[in-house]
Amino acid sequence: MNIVIAGGSGFLGKKLTDHLTNQGHSIYILTRDASNKPVLPSVHYVQWLHEEAKPIDHLNEVDAIINLAGESIGSGRWTKQKKTNILQSRITSTQSIIQLIEQLPIKPKVLVNASAIGYYGTSLSKTFTEESESSGDDFLSNVVEKWENEAKKASNYGVRVVFCRLGVVLDPNEGALNRMLLPYRFFIGGPLGSGKQWLSWIHIDDAVRMFSYAATQPNLEGAFNLTTPFPCQMNEFGKTLAHVLNRPHYLPAPSFALRLLLGEMSTLVLDGQKVLPNKAISSSYPYLYPTLLSALENLLKK
Template identity: 50%
Template sequence: MKAAIAGGTGFVGKALINELLKNGHQVVILTRNPENKKNTENIRYVKWLSAGSHPEKELEDVHAFINLAGESINSGRWTDQRKQQIIDSRISSTREIIRIMEELPHKPDVLINASAIGCYPVSEEETFTEASPTANDGFLAETVHIWEKEAQQAERLGIRTAMSRFGVILGKEEGALPRMALPYKLFAGGKIGSGRQWMSWIHIADVAGALRFIMEHPEINGPVNLTAPSPERLHTLGKALGDVLHRPHWLTVPSIAVKAALGEMSTIILEGQRVLPEKLTAHSFVFKFPHIKEALADIYT
Protein backbone atom coordinates (compact mmCIF):
# COMPACT_ATOMS: atom_id res chain seq x y z
CA MET A 1 0.00 0.00 0.00
CA LYS A 2 0.99 3.62 -0.45
CA ALA A 3 0.33 6.02 2.42
CA ALA A 4 0.38 9.83 2.37
CA ILE A 5 1.42 11.24 5.74
CA ALA A 6 0.88 14.77 7.02
CA GLY A 7 3.12 15.52 9.98
CA GLY A 8 5.67 12.95 8.87
CA THR A 9 8.65 14.81 10.36
CA GLY A 10 7.28 14.76 13.91
CA PHE A 11 7.77 12.29 16.76
CA VAL A 12 5.02 9.90 15.67
CA GLY A 13 5.50 10.53 11.97
CA LYS A 14 9.14 9.42 11.94
CA ALA A 15 8.36 6.22 13.83
CA LEU A 16 5.41 5.49 11.54
CA ILE A 17 7.44 5.98 8.37
CA ASN A 18 10.04 3.48 9.59
CA GLU A 19 7.29 1.02 10.49
CA LEU A 20 5.63 1.29 7.08
CA LEU A 21 8.88 0.95 5.15
CA LYS A 22 9.93 -2.09 7.17
CA ASN A 23 6.67 -3.75 6.25
CA GLY A 24 6.83 -3.16 2.52
CA HIS A 25 4.68 -0.03 2.16
CA GLN A 26 5.49 3.11 0.21
CA VAL A 27 5.27 6.57 1.77
CA VAL A 28 4.42 10.04 0.48
CA ILE A 29 5.27 12.82 2.94
CA LEU A 30 3.24 16.01 2.68
CA THR A 31 5.50 18.96 3.48
CA ARG A 32 5.65 22.70 3.00
CA ASN A 33 9.32 22.49 2.00
CA PRO A 34 10.10 19.53 -0.27
CA GLU A 35 12.94 21.32 -2.07
CA ASN A 36 15.73 20.04 0.19
CA LYS A 37 14.32 16.53 0.50
CA LYS A 38 15.53 13.63 -1.58
CA ASN A 39 13.01 11.24 -3.10
CA THR A 40 13.82 7.54 -3.07
CA GLU A 41 12.17 4.44 -4.45
CA ASN A 42 9.86 4.17 -1.43
CA ILE A 43 9.68 7.75 -0.09
CA ARG A 44 8.41 10.75 -2.02
CA TYR A 45 7.93 14.35 -0.81
CA VAL A 46 4.97 16.40 -2.02
CA LYS A 47 4.42 20.11 -1.37
CA TRP A 48 1.22 21.18 0.35
CA LEU A 49 -0.29 24.04 2.39
CA SER A 50 1.82 26.50 0.41
CA ALA A 51 1.03 29.03 -2.28
CA GLY A 52 0.73 27.41 -5.67
CA SER A 53 0.83 23.84 -4.39
CA HIS A 54 -1.52 21.26 -5.92
CA PRO A 55 -0.74 18.04 -4.05
CA GLU A 56 -3.81 16.26 -5.43
CA LYS A 57 -2.04 16.04 -8.81
CA GLU A 58 0.64 13.82 -7.26
CA LEU A 59 -1.50 11.67 -4.96
CA GLU A 60 -3.80 9.77 -7.29
CA ASP A 61 -2.32 6.36 -6.41
CA VAL A 62 -2.45 6.74 -2.61
CA HIS A 63 -4.37 4.10 -0.66
CA ALA A 64 -4.28 5.73 2.79
CA PHE A 65 -4.02 9.22 4.24
CA ILE A 66 -2.64 9.55 7.77
CA ASN A 67 -2.97 13.00 9.33
CA LEU A 68 -0.62 13.67 12.24
CA ALA A 69 -0.23 17.41 11.61
CA GLY A 70 -0.86 20.01 14.30
CA GLU A 71 0.83 22.28 16.83
CA SER A 72 2.04 20.47 19.95
CA ILE A 73 -0.16 20.89 23.00
CA ASN A 74 2.90 20.53 25.26
CA SER A 75 4.96 23.51 24.15
CA GLY A 76 4.21 26.61 26.17
CA ARG A 77 1.37 27.87 28.34
CA TRP A 78 -2.16 27.68 27.00
CA THR A 79 -2.76 31.36 26.42
CA ASP A 80 -5.82 32.26 24.38
CA GLN A 81 -3.56 32.82 21.39
CA ARG A 82 -1.78 29.49 21.87
CA LYS A 83 -5.07 27.62 22.18
CA GLN A 84 -6.30 29.12 18.94
CA GLN A 85 -3.06 28.12 17.18
CA ILE A 86 -3.46 24.54 18.41
CA ILE A 87 -7.04 24.31 17.14
CA ASP A 88 -6.43 26.19 13.87
CA SER A 89 -3.43 24.02 12.94
CA ARG A 90 -5.53 20.88 13.28
CA ILE A 91 -8.51 22.27 11.40
CA SER A 92 -6.44 23.62 8.49
CA SER A 93 -4.51 20.39 7.89
CA THR A 94 -7.60 18.20 8.15
CA ARG A 95 -9.66 20.41 5.86
CA GLU A 96 -6.89 20.39 3.28
CA ILE A 97 -6.73 16.59 3.35
CA ILE A 98 -10.50 16.42 2.85
CA ARG A 99 -10.18 18.86 -0.05
CA ILE A 100 -7.42 16.78 -1.63
CA MET A 101 -9.45 13.59 -1.33
CA GLU A 102 -12.48 15.31 -2.86
CA GLU A 103 -10.35 16.15 -5.91
CA LEU A 104 -9.01 12.63 -6.41
CA PRO A 105 -10.84 10.62 -9.07
CA HIS A 106 -9.95 7.40 -7.24
CA LYS A 107 -10.60 7.81 -3.53
CA PRO A 108 -8.22 6.36 -0.95
CA ASP A 109 -9.35 3.42 1.14
CA VAL A 110 -8.88 5.07 4.52
CA LEU A 111 -8.20 8.28 6.42
CA ILE A 112 -6.54 7.85 9.81
CA ASN A 113 -6.71 11.13 11.68
CA ALA A 114 -4.81 11.81 14.87
CA SER A 115 -6.84 12.57 17.99
CA ALA A 116 -6.40 12.28 21.76
CA ILE A 117 -7.85 10.61 24.86
CA GLY A 118 -8.32 14.09 26.32
CA CYS A 119 -11.86 13.83 25.00
CA TYR A 120 -12.82 11.54 27.90
CA PRO A 121 -13.88 12.93 31.29
CA VAL A 122 -11.32 13.19 34.08
CA SER A 123 -11.74 10.45 36.66
CA GLU A 124 -9.71 8.53 39.24
CA GLU A 125 -12.22 5.67 39.37
CA GLU A 126 -13.89 5.16 35.97
CA THR A 127 -12.54 3.26 32.96
CA PHE A 128 -13.12 4.53 29.42
CA THR A 129 -13.24 2.73 26.08
CA GLU A 130 -14.19 3.85 22.59
CA ALA A 131 -17.83 3.24 23.53
CA SER A 132 -17.69 5.65 26.49
CA PRO A 133 -19.29 9.10 26.32
CA THR A 134 -16.87 11.98 25.88
CA ALA A 135 -16.55 15.09 28.03
CA ASN A 136 -18.48 18.27 27.30
CA ASP A 137 -16.02 20.80 28.68
CA GLY A 138 -12.33 21.56 28.91
CA PHE A 139 -9.87 22.69 26.25
CA LEU A 140 -8.61 19.22 25.33
CA ALA A 141 -12.10 17.80 24.92
CA GLU A 142 -13.15 20.82 22.85
CA THR A 143 -10.12 20.43 20.59
CA VAL A 144 -10.76 16.73 20.03
CA HIS A 145 -14.45 17.28 19.22
CA ILE A 146 -13.63 19.95 16.62
CA TRP A 147 -10.79 17.89 15.12
CA GLU A 148 -12.77 14.66 14.84
CA LYS A 149 -15.77 16.47 13.35
CA GLU A 150 -13.55 17.77 10.55
CA ALA A 151 -12.09 14.31 9.90
CA GLN A 152 -15.53 12.72 9.74
CA GLN A 153 -16.21 14.69 6.56
CA ALA A 154 -14.26 11.93 4.79
CA GLU A 155 -17.12 9.52 5.48
CA ARG A 156 -19.42 11.38 3.09
CA LEU A 157 -16.86 10.56 0.37
CA GLY A 158 -17.24 6.86 1.15
CA ILE A 159 -13.80 6.71 2.79
CA ARG A 160 -13.25 4.59 5.89
CA THR A 161 -12.32 6.97 8.67
CA ALA A 162 -10.53 6.19 11.93
CA MET A 163 -9.66 8.62 14.73
CA SER A 164 -6.55 7.46 16.58
CA ARG A 165 -6.98 8.77 20.11
CA PHE A 166 -3.43 8.90 21.45
CA GLY A 167 -2.55 8.44 25.08
CA VAL A 168 0.74 9.73 26.51
CA ILE A 169 3.36 8.51 24.05
CA LEU A 170 6.64 7.33 25.57
CA GLY A 171 9.94 7.59 23.72
CA LYS A 172 13.51 8.42 24.69
CA GLU A 173 14.19 11.63 22.79
CA GLU A 174 10.78 13.23 22.22
CA GLY A 175 7.32 13.40 23.74
CA ALA A 176 6.54 13.65 27.45
CA LEU A 177 9.04 11.12 28.81
CA PRO A 178 12.28 13.17 28.61
CA ARG A 179 10.70 15.87 30.78
CA MET A 180 9.32 13.28 33.17
CA ALA A 181 12.72 11.59 33.44
CA LEU A 182 14.79 14.74 34.00
CA PRO A 183 13.94 15.19 37.73
CA TYR A 184 14.85 11.53 38.34
CA LYS A 185 18.18 11.96 36.59
CA LEU A 186 18.80 14.90 38.95
CA PHE A 187 17.79 12.75 41.98
CA ALA A 188 14.68 14.89 42.44
CA GLY A 189 11.95 12.59 41.19
CA GLY A 190 8.80 11.80 43.10
CA LYS A 191 5.06 12.09 43.41
CA ILE A 192 3.31 14.87 41.49
CA GLY A 193 0.08 16.11 43.01
CA SER A 194 -1.95 13.32 44.58
CA GLY A 195 -0.18 10.65 42.51
CA ARG A 196 -3.53 8.91 42.08
CA GLN A 197 -4.24 10.43 38.67
CA TRP A 198 -4.20 7.89 35.86
CA MET A 199 -1.71 7.97 33.01
CA SER A 200 -2.85 6.06 29.96
CA TRP A 201 0.46 5.64 28.18
CA ILE A 202 1.79 3.85 25.09
CA HIS A 203 5.27 3.06 23.76
CA ILE A 204 6.13 4.85 20.51
CA ALA A 205 6.79 1.50 18.79
CA ASP A 206 3.23 0.40 19.58
CA VAL A 207 1.86 3.70 18.26
CA ALA A 208 3.55 3.08 14.92
CA GLY A 209 2.47 -0.55 14.88
CA ALA A 210 -1.12 0.30 15.75
CA LEU A 211 -1.39 2.93 13.02
CA ARG A 212 -0.14 0.42 10.46
CA PHE A 213 -2.55 -2.18 11.87
CA ILE A 214 -5.51 0.20 11.46
CA MET A 215 -4.41 0.99 7.91
CA GLU A 216 -4.20 -2.68 7.00
CA HIS A 217 -7.48 -3.77 8.63
CA PRO A 218 -10.52 -2.44 6.73
CA GLU A 219 -12.93 -3.54 9.45
CA ILE A 220 -11.59 -0.91 11.89
CA ASN A 221 -13.16 2.55 11.84
CA GLY A 222 -14.37 5.32 14.12
CA PRO A 223 -12.48 6.21 17.31
CA VAL A 224 -9.59 3.93 18.24
CA ASN A 225 -7.79 4.33 21.58
CA LEU A 226 -4.02 4.11 21.17
CA THR A 227 -3.06 3.31 24.74
CA ALA A 228 -1.34 0.33 26.35
CA PRO A 229 -3.70 -2.21 27.91
CA SER A 230 -2.28 -1.52 31.39
CA PRO A 231 -2.59 2.17 32.34
CA GLU A 232 -0.90 3.19 35.59
CA ARG A 233 -1.49 5.75 38.29
CA LEU A 234 1.15 8.45 38.04
CA HIS A 235 2.71 7.53 41.40
CA THR A 236 3.21 3.92 40.25
CA LEU A 237 4.58 4.99 36.89
CA GLY A 238 7.01 7.35 38.61
CA LYS A 239 8.29 4.58 40.84
CA ALA A 240 8.80 2.36 37.79
CA LEU A 241 10.70 5.17 36.06
CA GLY A 242 12.92 5.62 39.12
CA ASP A 243 13.63 1.90 39.25
CA VAL A 244 14.62 1.73 35.58
CA LEU A 245 16.86 4.80 35.92
CA HIS A 246 18.23 3.59 39.29
CA ARG A 247 17.11 6.78 40.97
CA PRO A 248 14.95 7.44 44.06
CA HIS A 249 11.27 8.29 43.89
CA TRP A 250 11.01 10.38 47.02
CA LEU A 251 10.09 14.05 46.56
CA THR A 252 6.52 15.37 46.40
CA VAL A 253 5.57 18.23 44.10
CA PRO A 254 2.29 19.76 45.31
CA SER A 255 -0.46 20.47 42.80
CA ILE A 256 -0.35 24.19 43.53
CA ALA A 257 3.29 24.37 42.40
CA VAL A 258 2.50 22.59 39.12
CA LYS A 259 -0.45 24.92 38.48
CA ALA A 260 1.72 27.96 39.19
CA ALA A 261 4.38 26.75 36.75
CA LEU A 262 2.16 25.57 33.90
CA GLY A 263 -1.19 27.31 34.30
CA GLU A 264 -4.10 25.56 32.59
CA MET A 265 -1.69 23.19 30.84
CA SER A 266 -1.11 21.57 34.25
CA THR A 267 -4.31 19.59 33.70
CA ILE A 268 -2.29 17.26 31.44
CA ILE A 269 -0.26 16.20 34.49
CA LEU A 270 -2.66 16.66 37.38
CA GLU A 271 -5.73 15.10 35.78
CA GLY A 272 -6.10 11.86 33.87
CA GLN A 273 -8.27 9.04 32.66
CA ARG A 274 -7.99 5.26 32.72
CA VAL A 275 -8.41 4.50 29.01
CA LEU A 276 -8.30 1.02 27.49
CA PRO A 277 -7.65 0.11 23.83
CA GLU A 278 -10.73 -2.08 23.53
CA LYS A 279 -11.01 -1.83 19.76
CA LEU A 280 -7.39 -2.81 19.13
CA THR A 281 -7.52 -5.77 21.50
CA ALA A 282 -10.87 -6.90 20.06
CA HIS A 283 -9.16 -7.09 16.65
CA SER A 284 -6.19 -9.04 18.10
CA PHE A 285 -3.55 -6.32 17.86
CA VAL A 286 -0.47 -7.52 19.76
CA PHE A 287 1.31 -4.89 21.85
CA LYS A 288 5.10 -5.14 21.97
CA PHE A 289 5.11 -3.36 25.31
CA PRO A 290 1.87 -3.89 27.26
CA HIS A 291 3.42 -3.16 30.68
CA ILE A 292 5.18 -0.04 31.90
CA LYS A 293 8.34 -1.64 33.34
CA GLU A 294 9.22 -3.41 30.09
CA ALA A 295 8.36 -0.30 28.05
CA LEU A 296 10.66 1.91 30.14
CA ALA A 297 13.39 -0.73 30.17
CA ASP A 298 13.30 -0.87 26.37
CA ILE A 299 13.57 2.91 26.12
CA TYR A 300 16.42 3.31 28.61
CA THR A 301 18.58 0.28 27.82
Protein backbone atom coordinates (compact mmCIF):
# COMPACT_ATOMS: atom_id res chain seq x y z
CA MET A 1 0.00 0.00 0.00
CA ASN A 2 0.98 3.63 -0.52
CA ILE A 3 0.41 5.26 2.88
CA VAL A 4 0.64 8.98 3.65
CA ILE A 5 1.47 9.95 7.24
CA ALA A 6 1.03 13.42 8.74
CA GLY A 7 2.93 13.72 12.00
CA GLY A 8 5.35 10.99 11.02
CA SER A 9 8.30 12.56 12.83
CA GLY A 10 6.77 12.21 16.31
CA PHE A 11 7.51 9.39 18.72
CA LEU A 12 4.48 7.35 17.61
CA GLY A 13 4.93 8.31 13.95
CA LYS A 14 8.52 7.06 13.81
CA LYS A 15 7.60 3.68 15.27
CA LEU A 16 4.59 3.39 12.99
CA THR A 17 6.73 4.20 9.94
CA ASP A 18 9.21 1.46 10.90
CA HIS A 19 6.39 -1.05 11.39
CA LEU A 20 4.67 -0.24 8.09
CA THR A 21 7.87 -0.35 6.04
CA ASN A 22 8.69 -3.72 7.62
CA GLN A 23 5.28 -4.86 6.40
CA GLY A 24 6.26 -3.88 2.85
CA HIS A 25 4.29 -0.63 2.51
CA SER A 26 5.58 2.56 0.85
CA ILE A 27 5.40 5.55 3.19
CA TYR A 28 5.06 9.23 2.29
CA ILE A 29 5.67 11.51 5.27
CA LEU A 30 4.22 15.01 5.01
CA THR A 31 6.68 17.53 6.39
CA ARG A 32 7.25 21.28 6.47
CA ASP A 33 10.86 20.77 5.39
CA ALA A 34 11.74 17.83 3.16
CA SER A 35 15.43 18.78 2.96
CA ASN A 36 18.16 16.99 4.91
CA LYS A 37 15.92 14.05 5.76
CA PRO A 38 17.44 10.56 6.14
CA VAL A 39 17.46 8.43 3.01
CA LEU A 40 15.48 5.30 3.81
CA PRO A 41 14.10 2.58 1.54
CA SER A 42 10.33 2.85 1.06
CA VAL A 43 10.15 6.17 2.96
CA HIS A 44 9.62 9.43 1.08
CA TYR A 45 9.43 12.93 2.56
CA VAL A 46 6.94 15.26 0.92
CA GLN A 47 7.06 19.05 1.33
CA TRP A 48 3.69 20.08 2.76
CA LEU A 49 2.50 23.14 4.65
CA HIS A 50 -0.74 23.05 6.64
CA GLU A 51 -1.56 26.62 5.69
CA GLU A 52 -1.40 25.94 1.96
CA ALA A 53 -2.32 22.28 1.47
CA LYS A 54 -1.42 22.55 -2.20
CA PRO A 55 -1.79 19.54 -4.52
CA ILE A 56 1.15 17.15 -4.37
CA ASP A 57 1.85 16.04 -7.91
CA HIS A 58 3.62 12.76 -7.20
CA LEU A 59 0.94 11.49 -4.80
CA ASN A 60 -1.31 10.28 -7.55
CA GLU A 61 -2.45 7.04 -5.98
CA VAL A 62 -2.76 6.95 -2.20
CA ASP A 63 -4.31 3.93 -0.47
CA ALA A 64 -4.44 5.30 3.07
CA ILE A 65 -3.77 8.49 5.03
CA ILE A 66 -2.82 8.36 8.71
CA ASN A 67 -3.08 11.66 10.56
CA LEU A 68 -1.02 11.89 13.77
CA ALA A 69 -0.37 15.64 13.60
CA GLY A 70 -1.00 17.79 16.66
CA GLU A 71 0.82 19.43 19.55
CA SER A 72 1.59 17.12 22.49
CA ILE A 73 -0.84 17.38 25.41
CA GLY A 74 1.76 16.09 27.88
CA SER A 75 4.48 18.70 27.51
CA GLY A 76 4.15 21.73 29.74
CA ARG A 77 1.32 23.25 31.76
CA TRP A 78 -1.98 23.91 30.03
CA THR A 79 -1.81 27.65 29.83
CA LYS A 80 -4.42 29.50 27.79
CA GLN A 81 -1.97 29.66 24.87
CA LYS A 82 -1.01 25.99 25.24
CA LYS A 83 -4.66 24.92 25.12
CA THR A 84 -5.20 27.06 22.02
CA ASN A 85 -2.20 25.41 20.36
CA ILE A 86 -3.39 21.91 21.27
CA LEU A 87 -6.78 22.50 19.66
CA GLN A 88 -5.72 24.56 16.65
CA SER A 89 -2.83 22.27 15.68
CA ARG A 90 -5.27 19.37 15.41
CA ILE A 91 -8.03 21.27 13.64
CA THR A 92 -5.68 22.94 11.14
CA SER A 93 -3.79 19.79 10.20
CA THR A 94 -6.99 17.78 9.80
CA GLN A 95 -8.60 20.47 7.65
CA SER A 96 -5.52 20.36 5.44
CA ILE A 97 -5.81 16.58 5.16
CA ILE A 98 -9.41 16.98 3.98
CA GLN A 99 -8.25 19.54 1.40
CA LEU A 100 -5.59 17.11 0.23
CA ILE A 101 -8.19 14.34 -0.16
CA GLU A 102 -10.40 16.71 -2.14
CA GLN A 103 -7.55 17.44 -4.55
CA LEU A 104 -6.37 13.85 -5.08
CA PRO A 105 -7.62 12.47 -8.41
CA ILE A 106 -7.91 8.99 -6.88
CA LYS A 107 -9.28 9.12 -3.35
CA PRO A 108 -7.66 7.05 -0.59
CA LYS A 109 -9.61 4.10 0.73
CA VAL A 110 -9.26 5.16 4.35
CA LEU A 111 -8.34 8.04 6.66
CA VAL A 112 -7.06 6.81 10.01
CA ASN A 113 -7.19 9.81 12.31
CA ALA A 114 -5.51 9.83 15.71
CA SER A 115 -7.88 10.63 18.54
CA ALA A 116 -8.10 10.03 22.29
CA ILE A 117 -10.25 8.34 24.92
CA GLY A 118 -10.52 11.80 26.47
CA TYR A 119 -13.63 11.98 24.28
CA TYR A 120 -15.62 10.05 26.89
CA GLY A 121 -14.93 12.30 29.86
CA THR A 122 -13.80 10.98 33.25
CA SER A 123 -15.48 8.69 35.77
CA LEU A 124 -14.61 6.41 38.70
CA SER A 125 -17.61 4.14 38.10
CA LYS A 126 -18.64 4.14 34.43
CA THR A 127 -17.31 1.84 31.72
CA PHE A 128 -16.92 3.32 28.23
CA THR A 129 -16.86 1.56 24.86
CA GLU A 130 -16.95 2.77 21.27
CA GLU A 131 -20.73 2.96 21.58
CA SER A 132 -20.55 5.46 24.46
CA GLU A 133 -21.39 9.08 23.87
CA SER A 134 -19.20 11.86 25.19
CA SER A 135 -20.15 12.53 28.81
CA GLY A 136 -17.54 15.19 29.39
CA ASP A 137 -17.57 18.94 29.09
CA ASP A 138 -13.90 19.31 29.94
CA PHE A 139 -11.11 20.58 27.73
CA LEU A 140 -9.98 17.22 26.33
CA SER A 141 -13.44 15.93 25.47
CA ASN A 142 -14.20 19.17 23.65
CA VAL A 143 -10.92 18.99 21.71
CA VAL A 144 -11.53 15.39 20.64
CA GLU A 145 -15.11 16.05 19.56
CA LYS A 146 -14.09 19.00 17.37
CA TRP A 147 -11.09 17.05 16.02
CA GLU A 148 -13.18 14.05 15.00
CA ASN A 149 -15.84 16.25 13.43
CA GLU A 150 -13.20 17.65 11.06
CA ALA A 151 -11.87 14.19 10.17
CA LYS A 152 -15.40 12.91 9.58
CA LYS A 153 -15.66 15.18 6.53
CA ALA A 154 -13.47 12.72 4.58
CA SER A 155 -16.50 10.44 4.33
CA ASN A 156 -18.04 13.03 1.98
CA TYR A 157 -15.51 11.80 -0.62
CA GLY A 158 -16.27 8.12 -0.11
CA VAL A 159 -13.35 7.60 2.26
CA ARG A 160 -13.66 5.19 5.17
CA VAL A 161 -12.82 7.05 8.40
CA VAL A 162 -11.46 5.50 11.60
CA PHE A 163 -10.91 7.45 14.81
CA CYS A 164 -8.13 5.74 16.75
CA ARG A 165 -8.93 6.79 20.31
CA LEU A 166 -5.66 6.31 22.12
CA GLY A 167 -5.43 5.41 25.76
CA VAL A 168 -2.32 6.09 27.83
CA VAL A 169 0.54 4.79 25.65
CA LEU A 170 3.20 2.95 27.65
CA ASP A 171 6.76 3.51 26.45
CA PRO A 172 9.79 3.70 28.77
CA ASN A 173 11.33 6.68 26.96
CA GLU A 174 8.31 8.85 26.19
CA GLY A 175 5.04 9.87 27.76
CA ALA A 176 3.40 9.00 31.07
CA LEU A 177 5.36 5.86 31.96
CA ASN A 178 8.68 7.66 31.67
CA ARG A 179 7.50 10.17 34.30
CA MET A 180 6.00 7.53 36.59
CA LEU A 181 9.27 5.59 36.67
CA LEU A 182 11.37 8.25 38.36
CA PRO A 183 10.00 8.09 41.94
CA TYR A 184 10.12 4.29 41.90
CA ARG A 185 13.73 4.30 40.76
CA PHE A 186 14.50 6.44 43.84
CA PHE A 187 12.48 4.15 46.15
CA ILE A 188 9.77 6.76 46.80
CA GLY A 189 7.01 5.46 44.53
CA GLY A 190 3.39 5.16 45.52
CA PRO A 191 -0.21 5.74 44.42
CA LEU A 192 -1.11 8.97 42.63
CA GLY A 193 -4.07 10.68 44.22
CA SER A 194 -6.67 8.27 45.60
CA GLY A 195 -5.28 5.37 43.56
CA LYS A 196 -8.86 4.43 42.64
CA GLN A 197 -8.92 6.26 39.31
CA TRP A 198 -8.87 4.04 36.24
CA LEU A 199 -5.96 3.87 33.81
CA SER A 200 -6.84 2.67 30.32
CA TRP A 201 -3.45 1.94 28.82
CA ILE A 202 -1.85 0.39 25.72
CA HIS A 203 1.66 -0.89 25.03
CA ILE A 204 3.42 1.21 22.37
CA ASP A 205 3.86 -1.84 20.11
CA ASP A 206 0.15 -2.63 20.23
CA ALA A 207 -0.72 1.03 19.61
CA VAL A 208 1.42 0.99 16.47
CA ARG A 209 0.00 -2.31 15.24
CA MET A 210 -3.58 -1.15 15.88
CA PHE A 211 -3.08 1.91 13.66
CA SER A 212 -1.90 -0.46 10.92
CA TYR A 213 -4.83 -2.77 11.68
CA ALA A 214 -7.29 0.12 11.32
CA ALA A 215 -5.84 0.98 7.91
CA THR A 216 -6.07 -2.55 6.54
CA GLN A 217 -9.39 -3.87 7.94
CA PRO A 218 -12.05 -2.77 5.41
CA ASN A 219 -14.98 -3.31 7.80
CA LEU A 220 -13.54 -1.18 10.60
CA GLU A 221 -15.06 2.30 10.71
CA GLY A 222 -15.77 5.08 13.19
CA ALA A 223 -14.49 5.02 16.76
CA PHE A 224 -11.80 2.43 17.56
CA ASN A 225 -10.46 2.33 21.11
CA LEU A 226 -6.71 1.74 21.32
CA THR A 227 -6.61 0.33 24.84
CA THR A 228 -5.96 -3.03 26.44
CA PRO A 229 -8.93 -5.25 27.37
CA PHE A 230 -7.64 -5.05 30.96
CA PRO A 231 -7.60 -1.46 32.28
CA CYS A 232 -6.56 -1.10 35.90
CA GLN A 233 -6.88 1.29 38.80
CA MET A 234 -3.88 3.50 39.45
CA ASN A 235 -2.99 1.75 42.70
CA GLU A 236 -2.80 -1.60 40.89
CA PHE A 237 -0.67 0.00 38.19
CA GLY A 238 1.77 1.32 40.80
CA LYS A 239 1.99 -2.01 42.62
CA THR A 240 2.70 -3.85 39.36
CA LEU A 241 5.30 -1.26 38.36
CA ALA A 242 6.98 -1.60 41.77
CA HIS A 243 6.98 -5.40 41.42
CA VAL A 244 8.63 -5.31 38.00
CA LEU A 245 11.26 -2.80 39.20
CA ASN A 246 11.69 -4.58 42.56
CA ARG A 247 10.93 -1.34 44.38
CA PRO A 248 8.56 -0.40 47.24
CA HIS A 249 5.12 1.09 46.65
CA TYR A 250 4.14 3.09 49.69
CA LEU A 251 4.56 6.86 49.44
CA PRO A 252 1.40 8.46 47.98
CA ALA A 253 1.36 11.68 45.98
CA PRO A 254 -1.72 13.58 47.23
CA SER A 255 -4.18 14.96 44.72
CA PHE A 256 -3.96 18.55 45.91
CA ALA A 257 -0.17 18.58 45.43
CA LEU A 258 -0.41 17.18 41.91
CA ARG A 259 -3.12 19.67 40.95
CA LEU A 260 -0.97 22.48 42.32
CA LEU A 261 2.08 21.22 40.44
CA LEU A 262 0.46 20.35 37.11
CA GLY A 263 -2.58 22.59 37.00
CA GLU A 264 -5.37 21.46 34.67
CA MET A 265 -3.05 18.89 33.07
CA SER A 266 -3.30 16.87 36.33
CA THR A 267 -6.52 15.42 34.91
CA LEU A 268 -4.34 13.03 32.88
CA VAL A 269 -3.29 11.16 36.05
CA LEU A 270 -5.98 12.03 38.62
CA ASP A 271 -9.28 11.79 36.72
CA GLY A 272 -9.38 8.38 35.13
CA GLN A 273 -11.72 6.49 32.86
CA LYS A 274 -12.36 2.80 32.33
CA VAL A 275 -12.39 2.22 28.58
CA LEU A 276 -12.83 -1.14 26.85
CA PRO A 277 -11.77 -1.87 23.23
CA ASN A 278 -14.90 -3.73 22.16
CA LYS A 279 -14.18 -3.43 18.43
CA ALA A 280 -10.68 -4.85 18.81
CA ILE A 281 -12.03 -7.70 20.91
CA SER A 282 -14.91 -8.52 18.56
CA SER A 283 -12.63 -8.47 15.52
CA SER A 284 -10.08 -10.69 17.31
CA TYR A 285 -7.21 -8.21 17.17
CA PRO A 286 -4.14 -10.21 18.38
CA TYR A 287 -2.75 -8.22 21.31
CA LEU A 288 0.96 -8.64 21.94
CA TYR A 289 0.75 -7.39 25.52
CA PRO A 290 -2.82 -7.55 26.85
CA THR A 291 -1.91 -7.65 30.56
CA LEU A 292 -0.11 -4.96 32.53
CA LEU A 293 2.49 -7.37 33.88
CA SER A 294 3.43 -8.63 30.41
CA ALA A 295 3.60 -5.06 29.08
CA LEU A 296 5.78 -3.69 31.88
CA GLU A 297 8.09 -6.68 31.87
CA ASN A 298 8.65 -6.23 28.15
CA LEU A 299 9.21 -2.48 28.40
CA LEU A 300 11.37 -2.39 31.53
CA LYS A 301 13.37 -5.62 31.41
CA LYS A 302 14.84 -5.30 27.92
